[in-house]
Amino acid sequence: MNLKQLSELLGLSQTTVSRALNGYPEVNEATRERVLQAVKETGYRPNKAAQRLATGKAGSIGLVMPTAPGHQSDVHFGEFLAGLGEEAVRHDFHFVIMPADPDDEVAALRRLAISGNVDALFVAYMRGHDPRLAMLKSLSMPYVVHGRSFGSEPDYPYLDIDNEGAFYDATRLLLQLGHTRFALMNGPMHLDFAIRRKNGVMSALAERGLTLEEGCVSHALMTDEQGLLAMEHFLQLPERPTAILCSSTVLALGAIRAVNQAGLRLGEDISLIAHDDVLPLLKPESFSVPLTTTRSSLRAAGVRIAQRLIGTVKQAGPFPDQELWKTELIVRASTGPVPQA
Amino acid sequence: MNLKQLSELLGLSQTTVSRALNGYPEVNEATRERVLQAVKETGYRPNKAAQRLATGKAGSIGLVMPTAPGHQSDVHFGEFLAGLGEEAVRHDFHFVIMPADPDDEVAALRRLAISGNVDALFVAYMRGHDPRLAMLKSLSMPYVVHGRSFGSEPDYPYLDIDNEGAFYDATRLLLQLGHTRFALMNGPMHLDFAIRRKNGVMSALAERGLTLEEGCVSHALMTDEQGLLAMEHFLQLPERPTAILCSSTVLALGAIRAVNQAGLRLGEDISLIAHDDVLPLLKPESFSVPLTTTRSSLRAAGVRIAQRLIGTVKQAGPFPDQELWKTELIVRASTGPVPQA
């Protein structure tokens, strides 16, 4: 069943049927009803390819998925996608996912953009001085960046959480509890959020005249394995830190294992605050010692970015270009007063 | 730059240029060279929408992503996607992901199929007597099922792992170690793999005249939280099981926490074997007590399914219709002889 057949069936022109379907005002309400009714009965669905060819709009948002033989998939990606999807499904949008080698991000993004397969781009895994920004600006296609790029002019559309503020607040909480020896388990050094979180910690410490020792910072992929290793390292330091800031509940998982193995008690000998992306897999409240966290739902961010992207494509704008979400500091049992030496 | 412009530039017809580009034999080699050269210089890229409209082929494989407000995203989904992507990138294929409510799977799949956006479908999260199979068969579109549907005629293309065999072997190992009291922490009851794994355990036990008590089986979402709960339950049973079979390393995570909290030692008081999908997030060898596992890479399955799907679309056939992969039983420290009472 195509437009032509449908319009013949109705004794109308393709034009009128098309207009009725797309909500144009110049069509009689009665005829519109009749068309809608016929659609229901015949199960007619417009051919997307043709629609796209005619309009230039694809009804899809594109994203690059880092992947390569040996490349680790990322839990956060799936969670974020779920958020995008939740919104996309409401607008009959879909995703086009371009798998690409992480070393090939810029080129992959460009390919995706010029492929004509997508109306808008979503970009994540931002780095400091990210080279993709220049490319995106040169394209004439809407995009939203998840995160920001430290060191680049902030003149691009983004949605980010206040990483610096989150870790600043978390650090202050630990300071108030009397801690003075801090360590930070962070994500990969080149990633924007890692840079900002570190800055947050440092500026809170600086206010008290404290510093973050170089040996007390780890940068690694956010897996439990790396968490374990990093924590084992911290625990062997001569001046063992009592307060740990952790960029992910996944890292925290390994870290806590190390704490337990060392015979220490979380929330007593060692205090820990982790950033919680609200991954359904790992609920901080159901850890054996519930985790104090800075919380911001990755999924909610996905929903919002999808809104902005789809809204822009549909010209249902205007949308704020730049959003910075505060995180919540949720105190649970993994933080406590500094132990008396 | 489009075909028309390119062909005018070359002084050829669109027909010839199109043929040269698509490797048709009836074009002079010299002309073909000239065309290819011009493509390189101009950076011409065929418009996918037009190509698709003309050929009916989209160069993409479609999948439904279960998502809904409140619906948990699934780590396995992301990992599998990484595998699909790894292969897709080699063939310039992309994915179209249709987000859909889990209760709406059949309809979503149909919408995706008739949307004209995809050439082939990938279907996962199979259930016993899965209603999607009938629908897929009625479509005239290639598809591959990941998993199988217990209770349905196995006359559809699939790739599955030998879940029954895996859990049969795992159970036999534990039996050889002297265990007699077993428990199974499984995935949701309606899912195919859960049914088969349970069968595997039961048939190994039956060979020794043992049975799996009803109270010793849990069916739940595969999160660490559920793992914790299930294990706590098992540990309170009057005849506490000493051998645990576990459908996921994620469940094992929670389960082991429960074991530790109960003051028991994994691999001594309690033996545990988990199925390992080779999620990069959770490596069984880096658990505090390395986990004995049945292993099969989800990602590798993704690669293979993408091969079959893309191959079928490109008619690079023929592919085996049904593949059943054996799992590896890898013995580490979480299994040991039954403790002397």
Next chain:
DNA sequence: TACATATTTGAAAGCGCTTTGGATGCCACT
């Protein structure tokens, strides 16, 4: 009544590609 103005509909021209169904020229062969 006559004319201007809304309102509602349609014919037809694309969108950029593939593919059918010839053309054209050239050669070998009878």
Next chain:
DNA sequence: AGTGGCATCCAAAGCGCTTTCAAATATGTA
């Protein structure tokens, strides 16, 4: 010379939709 076969190429017809431009009808106004 006449015929058939082959290698190359092209014009034009779609694919199924949107949208421009124009026409037809209905409504309002003087």
